[in-house]
Amino acid sequence: MSLKILEQVNSFLAALVLLTAFAMLAQRRINALIHVFMWQGLFLSISTAIVGFIANKHHLYLSSVLTLSLKVIVLPYILHVLIVRLKIRKEVETIVNIPMTMLLGIGLVIFSYHLTRPIMELSTFITRSTLSVALATVMIGLLMMITRKKAITQVIGFLAMENGLFLAATSATYGMPFVVELGVALDVLIAAFIFGIFLFHINTTFDSLDVNQMARLKEDI
């Protein structure tokens, strides 16, 4: 395959990542949300492998495998177990309604395209077009954390943000050194475990996973 086509494929995959990010914003069921998250991880891992092929960086293949195993298999499994254990069957509860969040998300995408335009003009990497998508994914992840009530959806938002960061790293600099990526992957895994434990504790303390309940922890002045 020629590089031209590969670049197109990579941009397409990046677009799919952004699409899944919007899908997560729109999703009302937690199980489906985890599935969307799995898809995002899958697209990310394929994209990483393609970038590795284009740039001829072999460690990106390893990153790709790592992403596949962690974000497509392990983390969704952990989240699934959590949902079963905590008996979360309800829909995703939002603070701002979903159409509004979608609109905000679109605004963020435009904002990030605006931000990265000077970088794209200067950069010589063929993956440069994905940078704005990556930034948008990060911001949408953060938006998801802000607009969701339940702690578990915030965890997923956080992980989506991490996906965006990973995409930014591969697209802007052809990936970080492998040692750093290993460290990040380990961090994410440990974060997931800690979140799991944390959620159990929140649940037992407040009988709910609603983070608004945690306002009770604040000291009164």
Added chain:
Amino acid sequence: MILSPINLAIFSIVLLFVPVLLCALIRQNPLVLRVMAFSLAAFASFLSFIAGLWTLSSGVTNQLILPIGLPALPFHLRLDPLAGFFLMVVGLLAFFVSIYSIGYVQGLGTKRPISRLIVFYNLFIVGMLCVILADDALSFLIAWEFMAGASYFLVLFEDEHVENRRAAFLYLVIAHIGAMAILLAFGVMAGVATGFGNFDGYTFDSMRQATFSPQWATVAFVLAFFGFAAKAGVIPLHVWLPEAHPVAPSNVSALMSGVMLKTAIYGIVRVTFDLLGSFPWWWGALVLVLGLISAVMGVLYALMQHDLKKLLAYHSVENIGIILIGIGLAMIFTSFKFTTMAALALIAGLYHTLNHAMFKGLLFMGAGAVVHATHERNMDEMGGLIHHMPWTAVFFLVGCISISALPPFNGFVSEWLTFQAFLLSPSLPAPLMKLIIPLGAALLALTGALAAACFVKVFGVTFLGHWRGHNRPHIYETCWPMRIGMMLAAMSCLLLGIVPTFLVNLLDGIAETMVGSKLNVAASGTYNWMWLTPMQPERASYSGFIVLIGIIITISIAYLLFHLKSGKIQRGDIWDCGFEKLNHNMQYNAISFSMPIRRIFGFYFNIRERVRLMPQLTSPAFPLKLYYNLRVRDRFWGWIYKPIIEAAFGISRQMGKLQQGQIHLYLIYSFVTIIVLLAVVL
């Protein structure tokens, strides 16, 4: 090691650490510990006094660089006549107070370990001596903080009372605000001297050689003056003094009021005359005006007090004001190039520095003896102590006469010199000064008169009359070490009053290096040591010795007339106007004595006076009891400090609203921050 003043001073500082070690070694025997520790402290203080006197009389300057401190900035030490004079002040009073403490500390009871007092007492003196010896900004500030820290723990010595902790905290806060200003001032000066590339600018030598642009010099001066004024207790930064001095043990109050405030005076003189060198006249006017305000307001506040130690603390504000008047005048005269007048004013200020150390130290020691004997600080609960404590009464009276600026004691000499500086002042080119100088002289006169009234009240209410309190404890005269300490201070008050020329001649050396001119009070004449003549003999001169002789002759004649003829003096009952039910409450007390002045100057204070009559049931015309309640407050607290405190709390409360405890809100904060930063930066 060659014997030189600076080596002697360093030896005395090292010696002061020995009592600190003794505390660790002999804890189980408090008697031995107390006697040894304070004797050593007295000896070491005496050595530093000798070192100071030696420097002052020989006029040489010693320098030394110690191999400690920062790698690029070791500790520079320097002992010039100015430092020597202040070393002398600190050493002399610390010597007296240490002797006094041998007896005084015994009376503090066995509730608290005295080792804490001994450790911080010695470190406190070490801090003060190091401040004076320091010759670079780093060692100066380290010593300064050392002094502040040690005195904080001394104020906190009786830490079981809430008001003591509050006073100590207030002291610490104001001390640190001041220290911060001093740090900034040194930073400005170092930056101007050599730039911020290296540490050389932080030595005082390079600051001396630097030439400052008027703007930066003003910034440095204002910062330094603010910082030192906070330590000296210049109004309106005086609020910590009347809180901290009364609650500290009295030997510590004596040192804090007598000499710690003087380190701030040292700092002002050092920074303005020595490091900055030249200055516009309005700096002097600023110092002079603040000095005048402190002097008048300080004495007025003192008059309103009936807590003995609080009253003395307000008198410290007054006397710092008088010292600053001298220094401010010296600065004004220097900037107009009247160097001889500047020398006179500077000598007056420095002389008063030593005098205030002596008589305020003496008064606090006396107050300590009284408080120790009566377990009471409120003067209205005392009275008639002269019968039980004749020694203390005499020494306290000497202190009262000295601080009231009456001859033949020392307070008169320095206030007289300050007056001469006012009265002999040539016509100054600035029109504002033509107004301030005569006004200043008038205010200084008012201060002296009010101080005298105040000490008539103190001595009269405390030592004369009958016991005013409810239940009277058994009152003992003080023990010998306390008596000796007070006696030595009283003797030096008298000596400084009758032979002032010796010290003035020594101070001439400082005046020559600082303002470039000498006073030459005793240039010619056979009996010149007796006469203090600042300018020309036909203008004004004073002889404490002849005044003393005159006083002695008058008293002898009076004694001969009244006492030798027996039967002329009879003791009888007090005439009670036929009332026949006189009791101890029917005397003049502190509140009633100060009432006329309260009426005249009442608008300065926040006064709340409440009178309540308890009428008899049968006939309301004959009340059973009368309750009188008086509360006098410092207006500055309400004017300056309360708004600042309230503003700080208000801002904190507003900031606290950010903390809602909602995770979403915190996330939104970071989200908005990121977006704004990205939008602004890119």
